[in-house]
Amino acid sequence: MDFTEPELEFLRSQRICRFATVGPTGWPHVVPVMYTLTNAGEFEFDVDGVKQRNLTAEPRAALVVDAMGPRRGVAVQGRASLIGPERARLSGVRKFSWGL
Secondary structure, three states, X not given: OOOOHHHHHHXXXXXXXXXXXXXXXXXXXXXXXXXXXOOOOOEEEEOOHHHHHHHHHOOEEEEEEEEEOOEEEEEEEXXXXXXXXXXXXXXXXXXXXXXX
């Protein structure tokens, strides 16, 4: 996924996002996670328990990185893949940003 320079600057300045997976009942499961943004514009983060179970069954996921003062952020929808023991990578398909 291609991010604008302001989006990249913002994403690199933050460390925590809210990460959402799809649970077995179809309801979203949202938790804060620490992430790393790769040079390819993908997000890597640790997963365990519910997040790992949900991604194993359904790779669609979303995240949002935001800040309140001033209001700004980036939301990304995409597909996550397990890349190691308790580690995942989200590749974005859609994005939306505000205040950047």
